[in-house]
Amino acid sequence: MSVPYPAPPGPYPPPGTPPYGYYPPPRYATFGTILSGAFDVYSKNFVAFFVVYLVLGAVLATINVLASLYLTNLITPLIPTDPTAPVDVNALFAALGAAIGIAILIWLVSFIVTSVVAGGMTQFAVVRNRDQPAQVSPSISAGIRRLGSVMAGSFLYGLIAASPLLAAFAVILVGIFSRNLGVIGMGILLFIPLGILAPFLYLALALFLPAIMMENRGALDSLGRSWQLTKGYRLSLFGVFLVLGILTVLVSSAVGLLTGWATGYLGVALQIAGQTFVTAFTGSWTLIAVAVAYDLIVRTPTAVYAPPPAYPTYPAFPTAPPYPGTPPPAAPPPQTPPPGP
Numbered sequence: 001m002s003v004p005y006p007a008p009p010g011p012y013p014p015p016g017t018p019p020y021g022y023y024p025p026p027r028y029a030t031f032g033t034i035l036s037g038a039f040d041v042y043s044k045n046f047v048a049f050f051v052v053y054l055v056l057g058a059v060l061a062t063i064n065v066l067a068s069l070y071l072t073n074l075i076t077p078l079i080p081t082d083p084t085a086p087v088d089v090n091a092l093f094a095a096l097g098a099a100i101g102i103a104i105l106i107w108l109v110s111f112i113v114t115s116v117v118a119g120g121m122t123q124f125a126v127v128r129n130r131d132q133p134a135q136v137s138p139s140i141s142a143g144i145r146r147l148g149s150v151m152a153g154s155f156l157y158g159l160i161a162a163s164p165l166l167a168a169f170a171v172i173l174v175g176i177f178s179r180n181l182g183v184i185g186m187g188i189l190l191f192i193p194l195g196i197l198a199p200f201l202y203l204a205l206a207l208f209l210p211a212i213m214m215e216n217r218g219a220l221d222s223l224g225r226s227w228q229l230t231k232g233y234r235l236s237l238f239g240v241f242l243v244l245g246i247l248t249v250l251v252s253s254a255v256g257l258l259t260g261w262a263t264g265y266l267g268v269a270l271q272i273a274g275q276t277f278v279t280a281f282t283g284s285w286t287l288i289a290v291a292v293a294y295d296l297i298v299r300t301p302t303a304v305y306a307p308p309p310a311y312p313t314y315p316a317f318p319t320a321p322p323y324p325g326t327p328p329p330a331a332p333p334p335q336t337p338p339p340g341p
Contacts, residue, residue, distance in 0.1 A: 029296035031236040035243060037292040041129050042284065048136050049121065049284040056117050057279025060110055061272045067106050069268070071099045111151065118287060119143030119150040123213040125284075125291035146212055152219035153208045160223070161202040164194035203234045203241070209287075210294035229297050240289050248282045 027033050042049060075095050120136075120143030127134040143150065168190040175183030207226035211217045217225055230237065259274035260267075 027296060028300060029233050029236065029293055031239040033296060034236060034240050034289060034293045037129060037296065038240070038244075038285065038289040041125055041288050041292060045124075045128055048124070049288070050280050052117060052121060052136060052140075053283040054276060054280035056113065057276035057283060058272075059113060060279065061275035063106055063110065064275075065268055065272050067102060071102065074099060111154075112147070115147055115150045115154055116140065116143045118154070118209060119146050119213055121284060122209045122287055122291050125288045126210055126214055126295050129292050129295045142213065146216075149212050149217075149219050149222070150209065153212055153222050156219055156223060157205050157208055160205060161198060164197040164201070165191070168194050199238070200234070203237045204230050206230065206237060206241075206290055207294045207297075210291055214294070229294065233293065233297060237293060240293070241286065244285045244289060248278075248285065251282050252278045 027037075075092075117140070120140035123142050124134050124136060124139035127139075168187050171187030171190055172184055175181070175185075175187055205223050205226045207229050208219075208222040211222035211225040211229075212219070215222075215225065255274045255278050259270040262270050
């Protein structure tokens, strides 16, 4: 009697789709896959990234250029052209204080705007790398909701990554103020090991932003998560960041050559336009690379084949009792010869 197989839990999927069709090959996080994946996401969503960073670049460039003009017009009249003329020290210090306050305000506004865009577009890039639908507006809204964690994580990330170089600078400054050439030399020598440690920390903690946006982690927790994720992938990340940095410098230099010839108000306008274009065109490259690297690492496929399990051992099968009416088994033959007469 044949036993029918159980019915499938639902309708069969259309031909050509998993689990009955073609499985795409697994993708691992390497230099090639991260770089190609980043440019794939960038090219497929070029308009979204370009427009968002065009607006960001326009805002930041306008703020920076206008602030520079204001500070120049504020301080320049206070510096006398005649070396023998007296200097109004009080007015000069007041202008310097105002300049420092404006610079801090500009940095804070730029930091907030950049953090919102970075958080939102990181989530957008991760989702699009998975070929899932995503929109810019909800992504930016998510960046606003996670603004506190993004700002705290970005600040700690920059501080930790720059701390080795800051320590070397501090030693040099101590030597300068104490007029001790030995301390200055020691600070210069510290740049060698600490100059290696700083890029290492920069790479090890680079995935904190996707951890915040995709895993809802806090600032400190996201840095620890990045440290864990980047183990074994830091050299690949270094290669990707190096290539993107070189390409960004080339684009920025080319735009600077095209817009640096003008002076006056035309020069200011071209400077704003050039900075805006560079930010719009290249500003998202590193962010997309970080998002793609994060997604490839967290979705690294596990081994399909594993060693077979140990063969189980079972207890000896018990001897079945005899059926009723079965004659008893014959006695075993004698092991010794019978006695003689």
